[in-house]
Amino acid sequence: MAGPAARRKSVGVNVGGVLVGGGASVVVQSMTNTDTADIDATVRQVMQLARAGSEIVRITVDRDESAAAVPHIRDRLASMGYDVPLVGDFHYIGHKLLTDHPACAEALAKYRINPGNVGFKAKRDLQFATLIELAIRYDKPVRIGVNWGSLDEELLTRLMDENAVSPNPMSAAAVQREAIIQSALLSAQRAEEIGLGRDRIILSTKVSDVQHLIAVYQDLAARCDYALHLGLTEAGMGSKGIVASSAAMGILLQQGIGDTIRISLTPEPGGDRTTEVKVAQELLQTMGFRQFLPVVAACPGCGRTTSTTFQTLAKDIQDHLNTSMPEWRERYPGVETLSVAVMGCIVNGPGESKHANIGISLPGTGETPAAPVFIDGEKVATLRGADVADQFKAMVADYIEKKFGAGQQAAE
Numbered sequence: 563m564a565g566p567a568a569r570r571k572s573v574g575v576n577v578g579g580v581l582v583g584g585g586a587s588v589v590v591q592s593m594t595n596t597d598t599a600d601i602d603a604t605v606r607q608v609m610q611l612a613r614a615g616s617e618i619v620r621i622t623v624d625r626d627e628s629a630a631a632v633p634h635i636r637d638r639l640a641s642m643g644y645d646v647p648l649v650g651d652f653h654y655i656g657h658k659l660l661t662d663h664p665a666c667a668e669a670l671a672k673y674r675i676n677p678g679n680v681g682f683k684a685k686r687d688l689q690f691a692t693l694i695e696l697a698i699r700y701d702k703p704v705r706i707g708v709n710w711g712s713l714d715e716e717l718l719t720r721l722m723d724e725n726a727v728s729p730n731p732m733s734a735a736a737v738q739r740e741a742i743i744q745s746a747l748l749s750a751q752r753a754e755e756i757g758l759g760r761d762r763i764i765l766s767t768k769v770s771d772v773q774h775l776i777a778v779y780q781d782l783a784a785r786c787d788y789a790l791h792l793g794l795t796e797a798g799m800g801s802k803g804i805v806a807s808s809a810a811m812g813i814l815l816q817q818g819i820g821d822t823i824r825i826s827l828t829p830e831p832g833g834d835r836t837t838e839v840k841v842a843q844e845l846l847q848t849m850g851f852r853q854f855l856p857v858v859a860a861c862p863g864c865g866r867t868t869s870t871t872f873q874t875l876a877k878d879i880q881d882h883l884n885t886s887m888p889e890w891r892e893r894y895p896g897v898e899t900l901s902v903a904v905m906g907c908i909v910n911g912p913g914e915s916k917h918a919n920i921g922i923s924l925p926g927t928g929e930t931p932a933a934p935v936f937i938d939g940e941k942v943a944t945l946r947g948a949d950v951a952d953q954f955k956a957m958v959a960d961y962i963e964k965k966f967g968a969g970q971q972a973a974e
């Protein structure tokens with residue numbers, strides 16, 4: 563079986579204590595959607611994202627009030643034990659905000675800038691240089707994040723003009739991809755010329771089309787050794803956004819490309835912002851790159867399952883594991899490697915349950931109302947009665963305590 567390609571070699575970048583690239587595990591990051599000037603709301607959401615497992619959190623810094631709030635947000639989080647690195651997202655006036663708010667420049671762990679809207683014409687170079695000089699002064703890394711929705715128009719026009727008179731013209735889409743890549747690479751080169759270390763630069767080239775995203779990152783990865791931030795921009799809502807992001811990033815990660823990822827999901831109105839973190843974790847976990855949460859294998863159910871017992875139990879178990887993880891990470895080291903199986907009948911139930919650490923095979927239609935439970939491949943009990951679900955949950959809790967609890971750690 564062909565596994566993933568070897569990770570692409572990239573220069574490691576320290577983002578507030580979190581290593582991105584340089585052979586480190588792929589880092590999960592996210593972004594708030596609160597008004598950063600609203601300190602309470604932003605602190606609350608950063609805490610939610612960090613608790614869900616976001617290892618870096620980006621916040622918008624769009625005006626003086628937001629910049630002034632940043633150090634207070636950082637301090638408030640620190641006072642409650644959250645030291646997640648904060649990244650400032652700057653557009654248009656980043657040079658001015660970072661100049662006018664030194665406490666903000668100091669509090670942030672990284673600056674994200676977009677070369678397409680740093681400034682225009684003569685001002686662009688000057689404002690870009692100011693941003694880079696500030697990053698050097700405060701010893702902060704920078705993500706040069708190109709986005710095809712705000713691509714450097716001058717660069718695109720020049721490449722389109724050159725392509726028009728080329729004897730072997732490329733497609734318009736290929737020229738656009740080239741402009742995206744050149745925008746990132748030329749900006750990084752300029753940042754290095756100003757004095758920013760290669761180990762202080764992360765690149766991203768985000769587009770919203772899956773095939774273009776794969777093509778653009780494959781090309782970018784082959785042309786540089788900067789650490790790369792992966793993301794499908796404007797991925798969309800719900801399953802569409804999840805599938806599109808997972809398809810694009812799954813292929814790139816399998817090819818060894820990508821040092822940090824963000825899933826740019828549009829939340830439902832009033833929806834849970836932490837979904838983007840969970841999806842990023844599930845993507846990395848399901849591909850075998852990282853382990854974040856215990857896995858619950860459950861069959862899809864079919865005509866052999868006329869009751870909802872097994873769907874309810876599978877959901878109960880998954881919810882219980884998910885909500886318990888923030889506490890369990892401390893209390894039960896290694897619990898994220900746990901696998902649980904909840905199966906609907908005898909066809910695949912015992913077999914799948916034997917592959918899990920702990921599994922239950924519920925009775926299907928017409929089967930004896932008994933549910934065998936397997937632990938580490940051995941049948942250990944047969945549960946009966948109306949409270950099978952509660953009995954099984956108690957067995958899972960007991961297994962976790964014995965395998966990952968303090969007693970077990972001491973014994974090993």
Ligand code: SF4
Pocket residue numbers: 861862863864865866867905906907908909910911926
């Ligand atoms: S394990 Fe049984 S209930 Fe589940 S999908 Fe297969 S046949 Fe259907």
